[in-house]
Amino acid sequence: IAETNTFATVMNVNSSCYGLFVDINDTLYCSMPHHHQVVKRSLNDSEMTSNRVAAGTGNKGNDSNQLNQPHGIFVDVNLDLYVADCLNKRVQLFQSGESNGITVAGYASLKPTITLHWPTGIILDAEKYLFIVDQLSSRIVGSSLNGFRCLVGCYGGGGQSNKLSGPLSLSFDRSGNMFVTDTSNHRIQKFFLMKDSFGKLKKS
Known part of the structure; x- marks a missing residue:
């Protein structure tokens, strides 16, 4: 087009x-x-x-x-x-x-395992796990076999590389890297999912 x-x-x-x-x-x-x-x-x-x-x-x-x-x-x-x-x-x-x-x-x-404050973006992966942008909490949460957990921005909002401020939406590439529109910080942050027993996300 x-x-x-x-x-x-x-x-x-x-x-x-x-x-x-x-x-x-x-x-x-x-x-x-x-x-x-x-x-x-x-x-x-x-x-x-x-x-x-x-x-x-x-x-x-x-x-x-x-x-x-x-x-x-x-x-x-x-x-x-x-x-x-x-x-x-x-x-x-x-x-x-x-x-x-x-x-x-x-x-x-x-199964109330997570409290949300203004969810604005969602993605469901191939294994039916949900990833949610929780805007007012400035964090990304995701589901797992054990319920929901915080993935990014788990200790409040901010401008550091491991924090977000007013995130709006998210997307994944073919390699599983996560991209987040970090609105109030005027940037797009890239994270990748670490394949370890903790299920943590690490900034790339």
Whole structure:
């Protein structure tokens, strides 16, 4: 597309779109914090059709079918949708075809092993472990067989190489290195996962 200078509008939304994700079926998802909703649209449709609701009622709240300023989103190979439900301080799992979510991290989760303060970014790896950006705590947390644990920024925010300040999102490369948008420090930090018994992350 860049080489031909060709572009196309693939989704129209009536609010700002924070999180984006394209699933294995080429369905585009958009999280709209101000509308407390996640919408989706198939990119295979030849005509621009109306967006479908993937999660949220459009009214903010903390019921299982509601969201409060959703941010980061992730859709796995089973088409299950994970939502960083920011102001509800939780991560919600909406299984494919379901309108009621299951809290998998944070407030009112089935196994409450971690407290979240403004989760804004999430990624699920191939082994179904969750990685969460906890913005107000300036840290990254991850799940494991023993529940959730802090990975980066575990001793408060700051500008040192092993700390973060207001992180927003994260991503991984093919080698498993973690990249974090360290917003208030005006930088992107790179970390790699040490393969030892402690499961610690070390800055690269």
